[in-house]
Amino acid sequence: MNDPMAKPKEWFQGGSLVWPLLGLVALLAYDFLFVDGFFRLEVRDGHLYGTLVDILNQGSKTMLLALGMTLVIATGGVDLSVGSLMAISGALVAVLVTQTEMSLAMIVPIALAATALLGAFNGVLVSVAGIQPIVATLILMVGGRGIAMLITGGQIVTFEHAGMVYIGNGHFLGLPFTVTLVLVMLLVTSLLMRKTACGLFVEAVGDNETASRFSGVSTRSVKLAVYGFSGICAGLAGLIAASNIKAADSSRVGEMMELDAIFAVVVGGTALTGGRFNLLGSIIGALLIQTLTTTMITQGVPPAIAPVPKAIVIVAVCLLQSEKFRAEIGGRFGRRASA
Amino acid sequence: MRRFIPVFATFAVLIALFATASGMYERFFTARVIANLFSDNAFLGITAIGMTFVILSGGIDLSVGAVLAFTMTFIASMITDHSWHPLVAIPTALIIGTVFGGTMGFLIQRYELPPFLVTLAGMFFARGMAFMVSSESISIEHDFYTALQDLKIVVGPKAKLKIGAVIFLAVLALAIFVAHWTPFGRNIYAIGGNESSARLMGLPVASTKMLIYALNGFCSALAGAVATLYMGSGNPAMGVGLELDAIAAVVIGGTLLTGGVGFVAGTLGGVLIFGTIQSALIFDGRLNSWWLRIAISVLLLIFILLQRQLSRFTKTSRT
Amino acid sequence: MADALLALREIRKEFPGVVALDKVDFNLHAGEVHAVMGENGAGKSTLIKVITGVYPRDAGSMELDGKSLHPRSTLEAEAAGISTVYQEVNLVGTLSVAENILLGRQPRKFGIIRWDETRRLAEKALARLGLELDLSRQLDSCSMAIQQMVAIARALDINARVLILDEPTSSLDEQETAALFKVMRQLRDEGLAILFVTHFLDQVHEISDRITVLRNGALVGEYKTVELTRMQLIGKMLGREPEALQDKSTGSKWAAETRDEILRGEGIGRKGSVHPLDLSVRRGEVVGLGGLLGSGRTETARLLFGIDAPDSGRVQIDGQAKSLNHPRKAIANGLAFCSEDRKGEGIIPNLSLRENLILAMQASRGPVRLLPSAEQEQLCAHYIDALNIKTPNAATPICNLSGGNQQKVLLARWLAMQPRLIILDEPARGIDVGAKAEIEKLVRSLREKGMAVVFISSELEEVVHTCDRVAVMRDRRKVGELSGEEITEQRIMDLMAHHE
Amino acid sequence: KPESTTTTAPAPSKAAPTGESTLVVGFAQVGAESSWRTAETQSIKEEAAERGVELKFSDAQGKQENQIKAVNGFIAQGVDAIILAPVVETGWEQVLKDAKDAEIPVILVDRGLKVSDDSLYATLIASDFVAEGRMAGEWLAKKTEGKASIIELQGTPGSAPAIDRKKGFADALKEHEGMKIIASQSGDFRRSGGKEVTEALLKVHGDKVTAIYAHNDDMALGAIQAIEEAGKKPGTDILIVSIDGVRGAFEAMVKGTLNCTVECSPLLGPLAFDAVEKAIALDEQPKKTIVEDQVFDQSMAEAVIDSRRY
Numbered sequence A: 001m002n003d004p005m006a007k008p009k010e011w012f013q014g015g016s017l018v019w020p021l022l023g024l025v026a027l028l029a030y031d032f033l034f035v036d037g038f039f040r041l042e043v044r045d046g047h048l049y050g051t052l053v054d055i056l057n058q059g060s061k062t063m064l065l066a067l068g069m070t071l072v073i074a075t076g077g078v079d080l081s082v083g084s085l086m087a088i089s090g091a092l093v094a095v096l097v098t099q100t101e102m103s104l105a106m107i108v109p110i111a112l113a114a115t116a117l118l119g120a121f122n123g124v125l126v127s128v129a130g131i132q133p134i135v136a137t138l139i140l141m142v143g144g145r146g147i148a149m150l151i152t153g154g155q156i157v158t159f160e161h162a163g164m165v166y167i168g169n170g171h172f173l174g175l176p177f178t179v180t181l182v183l184v185m186l187l188v189t190s191l192l193m194r195k196t197a198c199g200l201f202v203e204a205v206g207d208n209e210t211a212s213r214f215s216g217v218s219t220r221s222v223k224l225a226v227y228g229f230s231g232i233c234a235g236l237a238g239l240i241a242a243s244n245i246k247a248a249d250s251s252r253v254g255e256m257m258e259l260d261a262i263f264a265v266v267v268g269g270t271a272l273t274g275g276r277f278n279l280l281g282s283i284i285g286a287l288l289i290q291t292l293t294t295t296m297i298t299q300g301v302p303p304a305i306a307p308v309p310k311a312i313v314i315v316a317v318c319l320l321q322s323e324k325f326r327a328e329i330g331g332r333f334g335r336r337a338s339a
Numbered sequence B: 001m002r003r004f005i006p007v008f009a010t011f012a013v014l015i016a017l018f019a020t021a022s023g024m025y026e027r028f029f030t031a032r033v034i035a036n037l038f039s040d041n042a043f044l045g046i047t048a049i050g051m052t053f054v055i056l057s058g059g060i061d062l063s064v065g066a067v068l069a070f071t072m073t074f075i076a077s078m079i080t081d082h083s084w085h086p087l088v089a090i091p092t093a094l095i096i097g098t099v100f101g102g103t104m105g106f107l108i109q110r111y112e113l114p115p116f117l118v119t120l121a122g123m124f125f126a127r128g129m130a131f132m133v134s135s136e137s138i139s140i141e142h143d144f145y146t147a148l149q150d151l152k153i154v155v156g157p158k159a160k161l162k163i164g165a166v167i168f169l170a171v172l173a174l175a176i177f178v179a180h181w182t183p184f185g186r187n188i189y190a191i192g193g194n195e196s197s198a199r200l201m202g203l204p205v206a207s208t209k210m211l212i213y214a215l216n217g218f219c220s221a222l223a224g225a226v227a228t229l230y231m232g233s234g235n236p237a238m239g240v241g242l243e244l245d246a247i248a249a250v251v252i253g254g255t256l257l258t259g260g261v262g263f264v265a266g267t268l269g270g271v272l273i274f275g276t277i278q279s280a281l282i283f284d285g286r287l288n289s290w291w292l293r294i295a296i297s298v299l300l301l302i303f304i305l306l307q308r309q310l311s312r313f314t315k316t317s318r319t
Numbered sequence C: 001m002a003d004a005l006l007a008l009r010e011i012r013k014e015f016p017g018v019v020a021l022d023k024v025d026f027n028l029h030a031g032e033v034h035a036v037m038g039e040n041g042a043g044k045s046t047l048i049k050v051i052t053g054v055y056p057r058d059a060g061s062m063e064l065d066g067k068s069l070h071p072r073s074t075l076e077a078e079a080a081g082i083s084t085v086y087q088e089v090n091l092v093g094t095l096s097v098a099e100n101i102l103l104g105r106q107p108r109k110f111g112i113i114r115w116d117e118t119r120r121l122a123e124k125a126l127a128r129l130g131l132e133l134d135l136s137r138q139l140d141s142c143s144m145a146i147q148q149m150v151a152i153a154r155a156l157d158i159n160a161r162v163l164i165l166d167e168p169t170s171s172l173d174e175q176e177t178a179a180l181f182k183v184m185r186q187l188r189d190e191g192l193a194i195l196f197v198t199h200f201l202d203q204v205h206e207i208s209d210r211i212t213v214l215r216n217g218a219l220v221g222e223y224k225t226v227e228l229t230r231m232q233l234i235g236k237m238l239g240r241e242p243e244a245l246q247d248k249s250t251g252s253k254w255a256a257e258t259r260d261e262i263l264r265g266e267g268i269g270r271k272g273s274v275h276p277l278d279l280s281v282r283r284g285e286v287v288g289l290g291g292l293l294g295s296g297r298t299e300t301a302r303l304l305f306g307i308d309a310p311d312s313g314r315v316q317i318d319g320q321a322k323s324l325n326h327p328r329k330a331i332a333n334g335l336a337f338c339s340e341d342r343k344g345e346g347i348i349p350n351l352s353l354r355e356n357l358i359l360a361m362q363a364s365r366g367p368v369r370l371l372p373s374a375e376q377e378q379l380c381a382h383y384i385d386a387l388n389i390k391t392p393n394a395a396t397p398i399c400n401l402s403g404g405n406q407q408k409v410l411l412a413r414w415l416a417m418q419p420r421l422i423i424l425d426e427p428a429r430g431i432d433v434g435a436k437a438e439i440e441k442l443v444r445s446l447r448e449k450g451m452a453v454v455f456i457s458s459e460l461e462e463v464v465h466t467c468d469r470v471a472v473m474r475d476r477r478k479v480g481e482l483s484g485e486e487i488t489e490q491r492i493m494d495l496m497a498h499h500e
Numbered sequence D: 001k002p003e004s005t006t007t008t009a010p011a012p013s014k015a016a017p018t019g020e021s022t023l024v025v026g027f028a029q030v031g032a033e034s035s036w037r038t039a040e041t042q043s044i045k046e047e048a049a050e051r052g053v054e055l056k057f058s059d060a061q062g063k064q065e066n067q068i069k070a071v072n073g074f075i076a077q078g079v080d081a082i083i084l085a086p087v088v089e090t091g092w093e094q095v096l097k098d099a100k101d102a103e104i105p106v107i108l109v110d111r112g113l114k115v116s117d118d119s120l121y122a123t124l125i126a127s128d129f130v131a132e133g134r135m136a137g138e139w140l141a142k143k144t145e146g147k148a149s150i151i152e153l154q155g156t157p158g159s160a161p162a163i164d165r166k167k168g169f170a171d172a173l174k175e176h177e178g179m180k181i182i183a184s185q186s187g188d189f190r191r192s193g194g195k196e197v198t199e200a201l202l203k204v205h206g207d208k209v210t211a212i213y214a215h216n217d218d219m220a221l222g223a224i225q226a227i228e229e230a231g232k233k234p235g236t237d238i239l240i241v242s243i244d245g246v247r248g249a250f251e252a253m254v255k256g257t258l259n260c261t262v263e264c265s266p267l268l269g270p271l272a273f274d275a276v277e278k279a280i281a282l283d284e285q286p287k288k289t290i291v292e293d294q295v296f297d298q299s300m301a302e303a304v305i306d307s308r309r310y
């Protein structure tokens, strides 16, 4: 396949972090110039305090979701159910924390196991039953929220459990604990992907599933694993979300977050068609979208029309990444059509 | 013939579903319920048809719900607040929708941007614009409009097809024709099947792709117009999540998200399966909010699996 | 000679890390068949893609009929009268055979496609190549050869002044090649200019009037075919004197009966694909599968490798019954399968050469024990050298390699596994003469070490030359088996064409 | 105190089911997006069970189109009456006409509709969202003596309560020069939304903020957490007033972190079914019943918290 257009949708090789980073920097530059106190950082009670810290903390959920989503997308799939899985893990934890004597060391694994299992269920639908990913995960997106509401009886279950509260509100090394959580997950995932053959298999399956299967890769297990992993990430994000507000809001938590996560992944350089992926890029993408949200809140953009600037930023970042666009604008990139 | 199996499977599933519901609920198997199925799902159906083309070409469009909302609000606002005549307001809205879709198509095609992101931006943009036109829902007061709304075809005892349903069916017929008997339609299939090949085969890939999104923008706007006829108002918050319903309907109808494979007629089946599940659950009325969600998903799952199983029957040896 | 219809001057094309074409001149005249020859990666396909506007050229000029030519897409090239069959079949697999032939040019009335007319025209286009196919069949479900024929039929059907064929015959058998040549001659006589690329030297001499040879992206020269002997041609392509390329030894004839049976299939078959057949392969033996297009050779290979599950019969490996229902199991039992469909079933396009090469090996090691990178590098270095793979480095995405080099990487993927039985389905597809000899040598040496080979090829000569035993297939049924001295082209052809 | 057309939400009736053939009533609910909403659903379900009415429940997941489908479904099914909690005010004309043609009375709960013809529905039992917003504003004005810098946490853009509660609050503020809304953002009626928005705005506006007005309690509860994390005392450093009167709000008031909530009672079941019965019997009834809203502040919280049912 030595022709340049065999993958026209491929938009740039997963690898270049320059463009999403540039988008993020541009946005931050805007904030620096126009938003008072955006960069103000102070130390309070031994930890950093400021808008930037909030962005890290609030963005942690999207970052975690984006980690799992990256792998799913790399296999050529997509996971719409992450928001509902967040609700389920939050609901489970809230109910277990308030109604049983179990320790957190038991509860958290239970919640994560549950979401991992449900994620794997997505994987089964996709790889064994052969249902298309969007629809397969749509099923759990609708039903999962039902399950979460079933667990909490449709109520908002509040808790005061110190350990649970710490996850989303505590501080570690002067930064929100969630930052550590994200970093650990990123590190573990990166190691798993680059120091074992998992990354190779994920990319191979996403790039050419048939050829991978013929080479002896167990495409089914790969898919089961990535959806399960996405479930775990969603579970963790759910824990943070619940901990953040010290409550499980099973009917609302995580709504629309799947779109944010997918956005983060794609902006970060992983093509929706599967194949090469870029974990760090997804994290940057998630930061970008959180910075945007926070900027709009602080800038007082009327909420009803807040989507408009969001749309503009998305398109701008996309165009920035488009080689063709850069060529057209820059001119000096020459007439070299992108390969 | 083999190519049609998934469509047959879809309709077989629909019939099975309908029969089950009819057995379970009194008054379900009536002309009225069937007519309602078309009237209530007309605007979903129209967006799903547009979406079918997009998906056949290997793309996706997340903006449909928001464009529908914008169109509704625009039409309502123009008629009620600015006293435009409906016959001016509706075509204007359709043109705006088409241009909007075409613009997204342009970005996707020209700069090779991922459709997912561009249409996501389109969704945000259109939603924001809908709220900019009006932050509240507006009712449409115009005699001509009321007259339009009252147009209906009586198809049985207490059963009537409202104007929306009629438009839906007309669009469906037209779409089937376009998909199968015009070069444009075939080019869509070719692009979805293998875009690089389509390009090397010398097909007009660029213009076709732009047209597809323009067409879908038109369909979304038309769906918006139909929705105003359905409800007599414009609501900027309407159609949240409609894109997912539309995509689901298309896929249940046997179209592959990878592009190139599927039928417009299948989409009708998908929409009706969706609508029937909803109707059946309304007839049941015993489930609370969470069981309702669980039931919808379980039913969807069952019928998707059934559809797949049926269409697998005759799978050719090589896949 | 009159002015050239298509004239290229000092064309240059560079890819990151590779100069694919450097100051290449090329003249194509009306009424000639002009062969472009060169090793894998010499730049033939790139030259073609520059002509048709797939790649913009970096420097140089092109003229068509005296007017300067600047196509920016194939659409424009086609409008200028250039019709092309690319090296990799570029058709839409999800559409029917008939549509693929006429896509974009369907006969219509008031803008409405006339399907009956479409089918009639498609039928006609195929008939010209002596082909009769089920027109409504989805192209995907047809074998590579048929796909290639359809692509050719499509290109011939376009009213063009220049016809470009990039390795059109790579998976065709002799009959179809003959049919194609007949049409080519006819078109040439009608005044068409035909650019033809192939690695089959016989074909070059049979059909072409002139030859342009490329080496490493540079022009070696333009010659009249009649003035260039086969050996000279090879010399020009390789840039050195051809040594004993035609190592005539047919390998050691193994005393087959004394060898252990590695694989034994009894009555294996699958409804709708192959009729139950017996097949056994012994250690150190090369078993050929002969047959015409669509005779079921590939299908048989797929059954053996567990891609399609057989629904009758049983398979024994080393005398033990095994159920091979997934390639993974087949691989675990020492089998390997090099598919004929390089693009669809072989390469992982965006991954690097290295990742493509180690994929099968890594898959059998499981996800945890990553092959140490030193070992990976060593493997790559070894095979890049052994198979003479032309690439900037092992990290290059495989989709940037030329077709033949991709094929070599895939072979390396399997050879690295040191399988006990390898199934090679058209392994020589798109491989240059030098490489072909290399691969043959390699296979022989592996056989020496006891590897068994199932060999599928449309080139009878190659089959005769390589195989210890040949199972001949017709209509997806095994119709006979030849061994030892019985293996001659004539005998195989007789069996294939059903006089027993 | 109550005016003739206003009433406080009564306790559920204990009347035994009547022995006649059971009534079938369809209830087209918006969704289950907040604790207030689930309390309303609960109230109607309990009352139906209490009266032996067969209730057909439909959850529209927040979408008007689904609600219309539900009403159409109820009509096709031939229910005796329909209770509708409309998600927005317009767009009901057609489906209500169909109901009327089928002679099925429609009882609207919790907000009114804009229809050209009043006879399309039997009666409306509703809270006055504008009044709620006004009451919250007036309370805050009194408490701060007309001087405040306020952050407003809006509900979901486009939803009727968000629009009306914003309007009412703004009305109340008109009379007080010193009261300014310095920022107004949507928290989407969510606890997490309330927290995120407050968190961000406190960073920007710092010590200027003296009060927060939230369109529902959930957002206020989120805001309280954000204030605490910013090292301030909610309820003292920053006054917080919200609407709905869910249990969590009362608990917060007892703790002193919330200052005031305006009750908007979701316990409409008994009233709704009274109206249903009257409508079926074709009895006279007022076209509109406003459920009176009550302002609760910290001083009353302790006393009433145990009697809160949602």
Ligand SMILES: Nc1ncnc2c1ncn2[C@@H]1O[C@H](COP(=O)(O)OP(=O)(O)OP(=O)(O)O)[C@@H](O)[C@H]1O
Binding pocket: A002, A003, A004, A339, C015, C016, C018, C019, C020, C038, C039, C040, C041, C042, C043, C044, C045, C046, C047, C087, C390, C391, C399, C400, C401, C402, C403, C404, C405, C430, C432
């Ligand atoms: N898209 C591309 N990006 C980078 N390098 C490329 C690309 N296409 C081709 N090349 C390189 O250009 C050189 C010439 O390739 P080309 O495909 O023209 O060879 P070829 O003569 O057709 O060989 P073959 O006989 O194997 O088909 C090769 O080294 C190849 O690796």
Ligand SMILES: Nc1ncnc2c1ncn2[C@@H]1O[C@H](COP(=O)(O)OP(=O)(O)OP(=O)(O)O)[C@@H](O)[C@H]1O
Binding pocket: B317, C132, C133, C134, C137, C141, C142, C143, C144, C145, C146, C171, C273, C291, C292, C293, C294, C295, C296, C297, C298, C299, C300, C340, C458
């Ligand atoms: N003339 C034909 N008409 C219709 N279908 C055909 C024809 N020839 C082959 N096929 C189908 O193509 C598929 C591929 O056959 P297969 O690949 O096994 O053949 P093969 O012997 O390997 O030939 P090839 O040289 O084409 O690879 C089979 O499903 C076969 O039914």
Ligand SMILES: [Mg+2]
Binding pocket: C044, C045, C046, C087, C166, C402, C403, C404
């Ligand atoms: Mg080539």
Ligand SMILES: [Mg+2]
Binding pocket: C143, C144, C297, C298, C299, C340, C425
């Ligand atoms: Mg074959």
